[in-house]
Amino acid sequence: MATVNASSTCAEVLANARRVVIKVGSSLLADAQTGVLRHDWMASLAQDLAALSRVDTEFLMVSSGAVAIGRGALDFPDGALALEQKQAAAAVGQPILAGAWARAFAPLGLVTAQALLTLEDTEDRRRWLNSRATLEALLAQKAVPIINENDTVATDEIRYGDNDRLAARVAQMSGADVLILLSDIDGLWSADPNRQRDAHHIPFVAELSDEVMAMAEGPNPGTNLGSGGMITKLMAARMAVQNGCAVILSSGLYDHPIKALMTGAQATLFAPSASITDARKGWIAGAIKPVGAVHVDAGAVRALGTGASLLPVGMTACTGDFTRGDVLAILDTTGKEIGRGLAAYSANEATQICGLRSKEVEQKLGYSARAAMIHRDDMVLLNKDKDQ
Numbered sequence: 091m092a093t094v095n096a097s098s099t100c101a102e103v104l105a106n107a108r109r110v111v112i113k114v115g116s117s118l119l120a121d122a123q124t125g126v127l128r129h130d131w132m133a134s135l136a137q138d139l140a141a142l143s144r145v146d147t148e149f150l151m152v153s154s155g156a157v158a159i160g161r162g163a164l165d166f167p168d169g170a171l172a173l174e175q176k177q178a179a180a181a182v183g184q185p186i187l188a189g190a191w192a193r194a195f196a197p198l199g200l201v202t203a204q205a206l207l208t209l210e211d212t213e214d215r216r217r218w219l220n221s222r223a224t225l226e227a228l229l230a231q232k233a234v235p236i237i238n239e240n241d242t243v244a245t246d247e248i249r250y251g252d253n254d255r256l257a258a259r260v261a262q263m264s265g266a267d268v269l270i271l272l273s274d275i276d277g278l279w280s281a282d283p284n285r286q287r288d289a290h291h292i293p294f295v296a297e298l299s300d301e302v303m304a305m306a307e308g309p310n311p312g313t314n315l316g317s318g319g320m321i322t323k324l325m326a327a328r329m330a331v332q333n334g335c336a337v338i339l340s341s342g343l344y345d346h347p348i349k350a351l352m353t354g355a356q357a358t359l360f361a362p363s364a365s366i367t368d369a370r371k372g373w374i375a376g377a378i379k380p381v382g383a384v385h386v387d388a389g390a391v392r393a394l395g396t397g398a399s400l401l402p403v404g405m406t407a408c409t410g411d412f413t414r415g416d417v418l419a420i421l422d423t424t425g426k427e428i429g430r431g432l433a434a435y436s437a438n439e440a441t442q443i444c445g446l447r448s449k450e451v452e453q454k455l456g457y458s459a460r461a462a463m464i465h466r467d468d469m470v471l472l473n474k475d476k477d478q
């Protein structure tokens with residue numbers, strides 16, 4: 091991927107892409123009232139993507155819509171559904187969705203594949219590698235992976251809930267260089283243009299700073315049917331860019347949305363920051379829900395900044411029921427997350443050794459132990475803009 095900067099266009103970024111993930115939101119796919127699929131729109135998107143693949147750009151699709159389609163088919167009332175109703179709706183809607191995509195791509199000579207993932211498939215390193223191998227095998231055969239969360243089995247505590255972050259994880263898993271989040275808004279705005287007359291469209295985001303994240307207070311796309319809003323889109327964008335993947339947030343409200351991007355439609359382009367070049371560290375940083383957290387003192391924050399491992403002496407507390415190897419959030423004295431890493435001790439052990447020096451750790455636990463709570467090789471500091 092060539093360098094992306096403020097003068098880059100979405101068309102150039104797409105033309106240079108080797109592998110693209112396209113996330114399609116529920117509100118684009120299904121009628122808000124009836125849940126009936128928009129087959130013509132799907133066919134137009136399939137045609138655009140087939141055109142990409144003719145120039146050797148591989149693509150994967152993350153498609154929402156299972157719940158939206160299923161709730162119509164099951165005659166569930168409008169409004170929020172209970173978890174088991176969502177699961178039931180997804181069980182009905184998912185096969186209809188997968189069938190519709192298969193029919194959209196078939197006339198173009200492309201075979202589709204349904205891949206349903208749960209949070210555990212992306213958060214457990216072994217399952218992550220297995221899922222990745224399957225996606226690679228599909229792409230090698232020029233099949234189109236159509237990915238969704240396995241909503242029928244995913245329960246609240248262990249689900250993504252929105253497909254934006256799932257799409258960012260899929261982009262990372264597949265080593266994509268572009269992630270397109272197709273939604274019902276033409277990108278990021280400084281504030282909600284429907285409510286604030288001076289709101290302006292942001293065509294390019296060099297860095298997803300806190301100031302940019304605060305713009306998510308603005309328009310909230312996809313609220314009718316889907317689960318994501320602007321905030322999940324920006325969180326997804328942040329996950330993707332830190333793994334070197336450019337992100338395009340654009341509208342899918344009209345037919346041929348990718349062709350429109352290629353011909354200059356308004357959108358927001360997020361530059362890849364490539365701050366994490368190590369794939370394993372990228373996986374740690376992108377963890378959706380760290381299993382626990384470790385609070386550290388000011389001295390430890392400084393030491394981590396110079397590349398040191400996190401030692402028990404720098405820990406003030408830890409929370410969560412984690413075991414060795416789980417992803418932990420590292421929190422500073424104000425409770426702000428400053429990094430992530432893999433636990434070298436279980437929660438039970440970690441609680442006992444908070445604030446202890448190495449010798450004391452050994453005495454306390456009664457066995458010769460690892461020096462670090464989180465080794466520097468297993469750690470990623472967030473908002474650090476150089477290679478780690």
Ligand code: GLU
Pocket residue numbers: 116153154155156157158180238239241251252253254315316317318
């Ligand atoms: N996985 C959900 C579905 O297929 C959608 C989640 C979302 O709206 O982002 O219905």
